Amino acid sequence: MNGTNLFKIALKAINNNKMRSFLTMLGIIIGVASVITMLAIGQGSKQSIKKNISEMGSNMIMINPGADRGPGGARQSADEMQTLTLKDYQDIVDQAKYLSAVSPNVSSGGQLIFGNNNYQSSVTGVSEGYLTIRQLTVESGTMFTEADIKSAAKVCVLGKTIVDNLFPSGADPIGQVIRFNAIPMKVVGVLKSKGYNSMGMDQDDIVLAPYSTVMKRVLAQNYLQGIYASALTEEMTDIAIKDVTNILRTNHKLKEGEEDNFSIRSQEEISSMMTSTMDMLTILLACIAGISLIVGGIGIMNIMYVSVTERTKEIGLRMSVGARGIDILSQFLIEAILISVTGGVIGVLIGIGLSMLMKTVLHWPVSIQAWTVLLSFLVCTITGVFFGWYPAKKAANLDPIEAIRYE
Amino acid sequence: MDNIRRDFVVGEEVVHALRGVSFTINEGEFVTIMGTSGSGKSTLLNILGCLDTPTSGEYKLDGTPVRTMSKPQRAILRNRKIGFVFQNYNLLAKTTAVENVELPLMYNGSVSARERRERAVTALQRVGLGDRLNHKSNQMSGGQMQRVAIARALVNDPAVILADEATGNLDTRTSFEILVLFQELHAEGRTIIFVTHNPEIAEYSTRTINLRDGKVRDDVVNHKILNAAEKLATLPVNDD
Numbered sequence: 313m314n315g316t317n318l319f320k321i322a323l324k325a326i327n328n329n330k331m332r333s334f335l336t337m338l339g340i341i342i343g344v345a346s347v348i349t350m351l352a353i354g355q356g357s358k359q360s361i362k363k364n365i366s367e368m369g370s371n372m373i374m375i376n377p378g379a380d381r382g383p384g385g386a387r388q389s390a391d392e393m394q395t396l397t398l399k400d401y402q403d404i405v406d407q408a409k410y411l412s413a414v415s416p417n418v419s420s421g422g423q424l425i426f427g428n429n430n431y432q433s434s435v436t437g438v439s440e441g442y443l444t445i446r447q448l449t450v451e452s453g454t455m456f457t458e459a460d461i462k463s464a465a466k467v468c469v470l471g472k473t474i475v476d477n478l479f480p481s482g483a484d485p486i487g488q489v490i491r492f493n494a495i496p497m498k499v500v501g502v503l504k505s506k507g508y509n510s511m512g513m514d515q516d517d518i519v520l521a522p523y524s525t526v527m528k529r530v531l532a533q534n535y536l537q538g539i540y541a542s543a544l545t546e547e548m549t550d551i552a553i554k555d556v557t558n559i560l561r562t563n564h565k566l567k568e569g570e571e572d573n574f575s576i577r578s579q580e581e582i583s584s585m586m587t588s589t590m591d592m593l594t595i596l597l598a599c600i601a602g603i604s605l606i607v608g609g610i611g612i613m614n615i616m617y618v619s620v621t622e623r624t625k626e627i628g629l630r631m632s633v634g635a636r637g638i639d640i641l642s643q644f645l646i647e648a649i650l651i652s653v654t655g656g657v658i659g660v661l662i663g664i665g666l667s668m669l670m671k672t673v674l675h676w677p678v679s680i681q682a683w684t685v686l687l688s689f690l691v692c693t694i695t696g697v698f699f700g701w702y703p704a705k706k707a708a709n710l711d712p713i714e715a716i717r718y719e
Numbered sequence: 720m721d722n723i724r725r726d727f728v729v730g731e732e733v734v735h736a737l738r739g740v741s742f743t744i745n746e747g748e749f750v751t752i753m754g755t756s757g758s759g760k761s762t763l764l765n766i767l768g769c770l771d772t773p774t775s776g777e778y779k780l781d782g783t784p785v786r787t788m789s790k791p792q793r794a795i796l797r798n799r800k801i802g803f804v805f806q807n808y809n810l811l812a813k814t815t816a817v818e819n820v821e822l823p824l825m826y827n828g829s830v831s832a833r834e835r836r837e838r839a840v841t842a843l844q845r846v847g848l849g850d851r852l853n854h855k856s857n858q859m860s861g862g863q864m865q866r867v868a869i870a871r872a873l874v875n876d877p878a879v880i881l882a883d884e885a886t887g888n889l890d891t892r893t894s895f896e897i898l899v900l901f902q903e904l905h906a907e908g909r910t911i912i913f914v915t916h917n918p919e920i921a922e923y924s925t926r927t928i929n930l931r932d933g934k935v936r937d938d939v940v941n942h943k944i945l946n947a948a949e950k951l952a953t954l955p956v957n958d959d
């Protein structure tokens with residue numbers, strides 16, 4: 313049969329039933345648009361969290377005292393919290409093979425004072441390696457040196473937030489002496505601003521000092537709160553963790569079968585924990601979108617079914633003037649495809665538009681992925697085509713006179 | 720057509736619309752089928768037009784038993800050989816007169832779009848609707864719709880024209896105009912089967928089959944065929 317004629321017939325039928333065609337399209341549009349938008353939000357949040365975690369540091373490995381009890385584990389005794397020592401740190405520095413940087417971590421909270429200004433914060437005792445591990449850079453001045461660490465010099469490097477609070481007038485903090493819990497400390501450098509991370513934490517609210525200074529002069533303790541390290545590459549993270557574990561177990565004289573009295577976490581672990589949470593959110597959003605897709609599909613099904621039933625008479629007439637079953641089927645299939653594909657395309661455009669709107673207006677992290685567009689488009693189109701085709705097939709199998717008499 | 724029966728099952732009951740109808744219609748005949756309402760005329764015509772299949776009995780068209788034809792074959796047969804005028808017109812809604820008339824040609828791939836339009840316009844002019852080409856079917860009177868239905872039956876240049884009370888809704892003058900048209904078509908060598916309640920019309924055909932209760936009551940050949948054109952000349956002219 314003549315394809316262009318069938319195409320004309322189908323176009324005309326759509327045109328003659330504008331409202332019906334529009335309603336069918338609407339179901340498809342809503343289905344496709346909602347799936348695309350929802351998944352764009354889910355994927356976008358996931359990616360932004362991943363990015364934030366990777367900005368936290370480079371291939372970071374965190375060594376904490378006490379056995380790994382997992383999140384929500386029982387609080388550990390004071391003894392257990394003191395298992396990491398400076399010797400552990402030194403041994404890791406000397407022996408560990410797969411690390412690019414190592415730094416102890418000791419921190420103390422307290423009041424920072426300069427002149428009339430004071431600010432509640434904390435001082436973190438680290439080595440120079442900390443800058444590499446956390447991807448920090450000194451913007452002005454210098455980082456404290458190995459010599460400062462050796463002599464437990466009273467020097468510090470400030471984050472932007474601290475500078476803003478202690479030096480509101482904009483004066484240069486370098487060379488000034490601030491007080492932390494009555495201990496005078498000379499400012500030698502200021503860190504480049506990193507802003508807030510995705511969890512809403514101010515990454516510039518930070519004061520770095522030599523770990524020796526914090527241990528001897530501030531806390532007067534001889535154990536570490538933690539050791540941070542950076543693996544050489546992301547792939548080496550696992551082997552680096554094994555290596556460090558062995559060093560620490562030997563150091564701590566742990567016997568075979570005895571539980572570690574420290575715990576090691578990698579950045580990847582934290583990242584995958586966070587992304588699995590986000591995956592759940594995405595699945596939730598996908599379910600909502602899926603429901604609207606199903607509702608859209610039922611709408612399409614309903615309208616298509618009613619329309620073919622309603623048009624049985626028309627089908628009968630067309631057959632009585634010589635349309636074959638296949639002509640009728642082709643006509644309805646073309647109609648269904650035209651409506652579904654048009655609706656699908658509009659739905660894709662609206663979905664993308666909506667996602668973009670959320671990005672620009674609400675500043676939500678959205679990410680539109682080709683597979684979501686393709687999937688929702690296909691599902692809706694197939695639904696539309698199937699439910700347009702199935703009742704038409706039924707009608708086309710009738711005798712023309714039966715169809716014509718159909719009420 | 721031999722011993723045609725057509726039963727309809729309505730719930731528990733079986734309606735015998737045709738109870739054994741047999742006759743042969745030769746090429747070039749102009750047959751009127753008459754009979755009381757419900758006597759089975761439309762049912763018979765539907766079978767003749769290959770729209771319906773008999774419950775039993777053999778119907779041969781051009782020597783081929785219709786029963787042995789596939790559905791698509793029958794569809795092509797209807798499309799090329801048969802023109803059918805329905806009792807209740809059956810026009811496409813929201814569609815203009817020309818487009819309704821073009822419909823059979825839409826399913827004939829060998830007719831170009833231009834030829835299709837020309838033939839539809841010519842057919843409409845023949846039924847006196849040359850000035851109503853682009854009126855939609857729901858904007859027309861019953862008689863106009865009937866004439867569109869007749870034009871649609873003519874447009875594919877069929878060998879057989881089947882008309883179910885094609886003049887039922889027309890005034891006397893328009894009826895005769897249509898009758899003239901049918902006599903012309905008959906003169907062109909087409910076979911015409913015309914269902915009517917009006918005995919007067921039978922006088923313009925070559926043969927009359929009378930149905931009663933699903934059976935042929937009588938089947939008479941008309942030897943004194945009147946000329947519809949002459950009669951038309953005697954009728955007062957419609958002044959609209």
Ligand SMILES: Nc1ncnc2c1ncn2[C@@H]1O[C@H](COP(=O)(O)OP(=O)(O)OP(=O)(O)O)[C@@H](O)[C@H]1O
Pocket residue numbers: 717727728729734735736754755756757758759760761762763806
């Ligand atoms: N599809 C059907 N289902 C059930 N019964 C039917 C059907 N078609 C026709 N009949 C019955 O068959 C009988 C003949 O109907 P048909 O339409 O052939 O009559 P007709 O001679 O054309 O009448 P009219 O002059 O009123 O048009 C009627 O009793 C009718 O009720």
Ligand SMILES: [Mg+2]
Pocket residue numbers: 760761762806883
């Ligand atoms: Mg009838």
